[in-house]
Amino acid sequence: MFQNLDFEWEKGEHWAVLSHSGADLTAFLDTLRGRTMVTEGVIERPFANDYQKIKTAAGEVNSFRDLIAVVSQKYTFRNKSNLQNFYYQQRFNSMESEETATVEEFLLDIPIKNTGYWTLQKVISLLHLNQLKDKSLIKLSNGETRRLAIAQALLQNPKLLLMDQPLTGLDVQTRAEFGDVLQQVVNSGTHIVMGTNPEEIPDCITDIAVLGKKKVLKILSAKEKDQVNLDFEEAKGFEDDLLKGLLLPYPLCGADSILRLENVNVRYGEKQILHEINWKVKAGERWSLKGSNGAGKSTLLSLILGENPQAYANEIYLFDRRRGTGESIWDIKKKIGFVAPELSRFFPGNQTCLKVVLSGLFDTMGLFRKVNPDQERLALDWLKLFGLEDTKSKLMKQVSLENQRFILLARAMIKKPDLLVLDEASQGMDMRQRRIFKETVNRICELTPVTLIYVSHYVEDIPEVVDREFGL
The missing domain is CATH 3.40.50.300 (P-loop containing nucleotide triphosphate hydrolases)
Known part of the structure; x- marks a missing residue:
């Protein structure tokens, strides 16, 4: 996926990562969170040093991943028996969908390793989940599911929040409000990296990285976002x-x-x-x-x-x-x-x-x-x-x-x-x-x-x- 990839993330920076390829964006975020095989080179994660020293001294199992939350494009629902055995029509069968947790039950059941600014009430308020609290997970719309995924991530009180095209599936109004949501996340002390499109870079973003040719091809200030040119190859379509x-x-x-x-x-x-x-x-x-x-x-x-x-x-x-x-x-x-x-x-x-x-x-x-x-x-x-x-x-x-x-x-x-x-x-x-x-x-x-x-x-x-x- 990558060769001679260089990237440095400093305190106070919030990044938008752009690419021709959605697969490249996902792989980049996976590399930051330690989920790809690095065959050459070094990745350093000093943001976790103090945390890991404290936990290790206390004899507790720990990882830098404890301080990272991810909003992926993949969601899997499980029923109350922790089995993913749903069939598609079950979303609309009122009796059987009761086997799935409600939004509130799901949020209450999230294991929290780090306490901090984000509480259940703050997350519900920020993402307008109050009217969904009693709704079965399997009945959520696409956009509602995305909001829930962001809520789940924030409840971890992460130092780093990685998001893979977070605006996907959100309606026009929610996309417009999303910048305010992210600004509150930034104000809470969390640092953000998001894979996104040139047209969807929120105001809280400070820096832009453009992926191409298996590396970070270009670094720009967010003030230069109008200059982003992904130089699209001609789309290879169907015959x-x-x-x-x-x-x-x-x-x-x-x-x-x-x-x-x-x-x-x-x-x-x-x-x-x-x-x-x-x-x-x-x-x-x-x-x-x-x-x-x-x-x-x-x-x-x-x-x-x-x-x-x-x-x-x-x-x-x-x-x-x-x-x-x-x-x-x-x-x-x-x-x-x-x-x-x-x-x-x-x-x-x-x-x-x-x-x-x-x-x-x-x-x-x-x-x-x-x-x-x-x-x-x-x-x-x-x-x-x-x-x-x-x-x-x-x-x-x-x-x-x-x-x-x-x-x-x-x-x-x-x-x-x-x-x-x-x-x-x-x-x-x-x-x-x-x-x-x-x-x-x-x-x-x-x-x-x-x-x-x-x-x-x-x-x-x-x-x-x-x-x-x-x-x-």
């Missing part, structure tokens, strides 16, 4: 002829209306999630679904995807047929391709990337049946389209987050669905990959009659083919 071969001919949808919601209401206990929602999506239309974190987008999508049992208490039509008139969840799923960042968490650990793509033919979270040679060749061609042939035998969890998104897109499209639902689907990608992803979706829609529902908090990520908008 258009291969994409055409994978998609054409594409079947026409047999329904006139893909989706119709009439005065839809969803409530959990005392909390009203959706109120009197009306929305109609016709075959071939391309929609953007917008709303702030916690506005109910995930719940609305769960109704469309056939996963929320509250669909039966509402007037919802999918593919010209009212829910609850004898159709199964599999009748619905075979017509829908779906991509979301959290989806990869629910695949069994033994699933290779090839099996994940093939599972799209059967709408299962993993491959559990024998496939024929034609199906396997088809899945391999989808991997080849994105330059990911070498991942076919790798486990999904071993592949970088950005490549997981392309694999999930291949899984969604392999069955040529009538409806494609992309929920923050390019989250975690670097800028170049986001561009490729957007161009791919544009081209898919140009070549086929597929209906599209696209969710993103980033206007620049929404494909040009999208010409309709629905807001919550």
